[in-house]
Amino acid sequence: MRVRPSEQWQPFGTHMHRFEPPDLYIVRVRGNVLGDDMRTQIEALRALSQYTGGGIFWIADVTAMGALTPEARRAAAGGGHDDVRAILRGSAVVGASFATRVVATLLLRAVRALKPDKHRPVAFVETEAEARAFLAPYRKHGAGASATP
Numbered sequence: 044m045r046v047r048p049s050e051q052w053q054p055f056g057t058h059m060h061r062f063e064p065p066d067l068y069i070v071r072v073r074g075n076v077l078g079d080d081m082r083t084q085i086e087a088l089r090a091l092s093q094y095t096g097g098g099i100f101w102i103a104d105v106t107a108m109g110a111l112t113p114e115a116r117r118a119a120a121g122g123g124h125d126d127v128r129a130i131l132r133g134s135a136v137v138g139a140s141f142a143t144r145v146v147a148t149l150l151l152r153a154v155r156a157l158k159p160d161k162h163r164p165v166a167f168v169e170t171e172a173e174a175r176a177f178l179a180p181y182r183k184h185g186a187g188a189s190a191t192p
Contacts, residue, residue: 047090055083066095066132066182071104078114085118088127098132100182102174106138133164133181135174 048062057074060083068091070084091099139147144167151165166177 047094048087056080060084060087062091062094064095066091066097067100067102067178069102069104072108074107075109076111076115078112078118081115081118085124085127088130092126092130099130100132100178101134102137102171102178103134104137104171105143128163131163133178135166135168135177137168137171137174139167 048060048068050062050064052059052061052071056077056079058076058080059071059073061069063069068087088099088101136147147165147167164177164181166174168174168177
């Protein structure tokens with residue numbers, strides 16, 4: 044059985060994560076993201092979805108993030124993650140560098156063009172308060188649905 048993150052901050056690698064009921068997964072990334080770190084986050088999303096019985100919203104604070112290692116990229120891009128894509132209802136990324144925002148925005152546009160049914164709301168913001176404000180209307184609409192508010 045998958046173990047879900049608790050409501051208290053818990054470490055995984057050099058990073059921290061926690062669950063905020065009813066449907067919010069929060070990660071603070073510190074340093075490089077390794078393959079095991081990426082797999083931990085994927086499993087956390089699966090465990091949270093099982094626990095809540097619905098979709099999950101995600102705030103990732105990457106202000107102190109180092110590099111995304113090739114192993115982490117492979118873990119994220121690897122097959123068998125369609126369930127996670129369905130679980131994830133919206134995301135907000137806090138503190139991403141300009142270069143990261145540009146690359147991610149281009150990738151998001153490509154996904155939206157090629158697979159519009161796979162679109163989930165994503166924002167790049169400077170603070171956690173802005174992340175929460177962005178996700179609030181989607182969370183109010185319901186974690187179990189992917190439609191816009």
